[in-house]
Amino acid sequence: MKYTIILCILAMSLWACSGSSNESHSQTETTAAPVATTPINENDTIEIIASGANMTEMRFNIKTLKVPANKILTIALVNESTDATMPHNIVFVQPGTANDVGQAGYKFEDNGYVNPDDINVIASSPVVQINETVYFQFTTPDVGEYEFICSYPGHWGRMKGNFITE
Numbered sequence: 379m380k381y382t383i384i385l386c387i388l389a390m391s392l393w394a395c396s397g398s399s400n401e402s403h404s405q406t407e408t409t410a411a412p413v414a415t416t417p418i419n420e421n422d423t424i425e426i427i428a429s430g431a432n433m434t435e436m437r438f439n440i441k442t443l444k445v446p447a448n449k450i451l452t453i454a455l456v457n458e459s460t461d462a463t464m465p466h467n468i469v470f471v472q473p474g475t476a477n478d479v480g481q482a483g484y485k486f487e488d489n490g491y492v493n494p495d496d497i498n499v500i501a502s503s504p505v506v507q508i509n510e511t512v513y514f515q516f517t518t519p520d521v522g523e524y525e526f527i528c529s530y531p532g533h534w535g536r537m538k539g540n541f542i543t544e
């Protein structure tokens with residue numbers, strides 16, 4: 379009787395082990411899946427998630443945002459960070475200007491860390507605090523390959539990606 383129970387427990391833990399390893403395997407695949415969003419229709423809202431509890435973990439959940447050119451786009455920027463020192467924004471900029479816009483941003487806290495006169499800024503979101511979501515809308519530029527960053531001080535080097543309109 380005891381043996382049977384032990385065998386049962388053994389069998390169950392083996393099954394549980396293989397089950398959980400399968401789970402983590404598929405989870406890894408999900409994380410590694412292509413991060414580009416597919417083209418969207420006008421009036422769709424694109425959700426972009428910023429996360430990470432510190433300066434090395436902070437990230438956007440997408441590396442490439444691909445959308446139609448010259449359309450009104452609504453972005454929902456979600457801040458899933460759990461650390462209050464991690465506010466974020468998202469700033470869409472002209473090609474090759476991510477570093478310049480990012481570096482200039484820290485002087486403009488009152489304008490969400492974006493220089494209001496910066497001609498390289500296409501659009502920028504308000505700053506979103508942790509556990510909050512901000513929505514903002516803008517018209518996408520002509521067909522091209524642009525960039526996006528978080529211009530919160532110290533973030534733009536890590537939090538950046540490609541913004542493609544087609």
Ligand SMILES: [Cu+2]
Nearest residue numbers: 466528530533
């Ligand atoms: Cu940020």
